[in-house]
Amino acid sequence: MKARVTVTLKTGILDPQGKAIEGALKSLGVDGVASVRQGKVFDIELAGTDKAQAEAALKAAADKLLANTVIENYRVELLG
Amino acid sequence: MKSAILVFPGINRERDMARALRMISGHEPAMVWHAETSLPKGTDLVVVPGGFSYGDYLRCGAIAARAPVMDAVRDHAAKGGLVLGVCNGFQILCESGLLPGVLMRNDRLKFICKDVHLRVERSDTPFTRGYNAGQVIRVPVAHGEGNYAADEETLKRLNGDGRVLYRYCSADGEVGDLSNINGAAHSIAGIVNESGNVLGMMPHPENHVEDIMGCTDGRGLFAGLVAHLDRAA
Numbered sequence: 001m002k003a004r005v006t007v008t009l010k011t012g013i014l015d016p017q018g019k020a021i022e023g024a025l026k027s028l029g030v031d032g033v034a035s036v037r038q039g040k041v042f043d044i045e046l047a048g049t050d051k052a053q054a055e056a057a058l059k060a061a062a063d064k065l066l067a068n069t070v071i072e073n074y075r076v077e078l079l080g
Numbered sequence: 081m082k083s084a085i086l087v088f089p090g091i092n093r094e095r096d097m098a099r100a101l102r103m104i105s106g107h108e109p110a111m112v113w114h115a116e117t118s119l120p121k122g123t124d125l126v127v128v129p130g131g132f133s134y135g136d137y138l139r140c141g142a143i144a145a146r147a148p149v150m151d152a153v154r155d156h157a158a159k160g161g162l163v164l165g166v167c168n169g170f171q172i173l174c175e176s177g178l179l180p181g182v183l184m185r186n187d188r189l190k191f192i193c194k195d196v197h198l199r200v201e202r203s204d205t206p207f208t209r210g211y212n213a214g215q216v217i218r219v220p221v222a223h224g225e226g227n228y229a230a231d232e233e234t235l236k237r238l239n240g241d242g243r244v245l246y247r248y249c250s251a252d253g254e255v256g257d258l259s260n261i262n263g264a265a266h267s268i269a270g271i272v273n274e275s276g277n278v279l280g281m282m283p284h285p286e287n288h289v290e291d292i293m294g295c296t297d298g299r300g301l302f303a304g305l306v307a308h309l310d311r312a313a
Contacts, residue, residue: 065146066138070182
């Protein structure tokens with residue numbers, strides 16, 4: 001089973017990297033970019049086929065390691 | 081003072097730390113590999129040194145914070161044992177939950193490697209008793225992620241409970257935007273946990289302990305720890 005965990009910065013947390021990318025896009029002349037926030041994507045392959053079990057494992061992975069919940073939110077998706 | 085220095089893959093300041101501790105405490109520190117599950121018997125001080133553990137993969141300190149040895153450090157801290165984290169060590173202590181908050185990218189995105197001034201906020205702690213309250217010391221920093229952040233409630237508690245021990249300041253002790261090198265909340269350079277026995281700081285006091293280094297302002301921190309433990313013994 002394939003899954004994706006997306007980790008993003010919480011609203012209100014300053015993201016200097018996102019700001020720098022935003023500036024670079026503007027200097028490249030890419031129009032209409034209002035703001036950029038940088039995050040991380042983890043593509044994970046799971047051994048089992050039980051969806052509930054997979055979701056629990058991914059949540060544990062995100063809580064224990066993939067995200068720092070002081071500053072980051074995460075989203076878990078099962079891609080089948 | 082019996083000290084134990086944790087060693088993770090990618091750490092590079094452990095020898096500087098060992099040299100400073102050997103010189104000031106008169107005891108050879110134990111080097112403890114990250115896969116160990118216990119600390120040497122009678123350890124007074126655990127030091128988490130600086131460097132780039134696991135190449136700063138995922139987040140600075142994130143992977144080291146989950147190493148087996150960290151459970152032993154948690155036990156040591158829960159019993160009141162002293163823990164000092166410097167630079168990457170500070171990041172590891174935050175990631176492990178021993179200290180609140182997180183170290184973000186420096187606000188101007190640059191790796192900063194230079195001497196900075198720190199104001200010692202109080203002298204009545206094991207980590208600052210070698211200094212006077214309000215004293216300004218000069219020590220080096222070398223980090224890309226030293227921008228301390230925490231939620232408002234945590235910052236209020238850190239400030240209100242006197243848990244900020246070191247702040248970035250100017251040469252004459254003024255704290256403000258100009259001397260706040262990395263954008264840290266309230267110019268925070270070093271904080272302690274609630275019970276005051278775990279310190280995390282970005283600057284490197286171990287690199288200003290001998291005349292040949294051009295400055296010995298960092299000695300006070302280690303000398304203070306030795307004095308604290310001598311008195312407790």
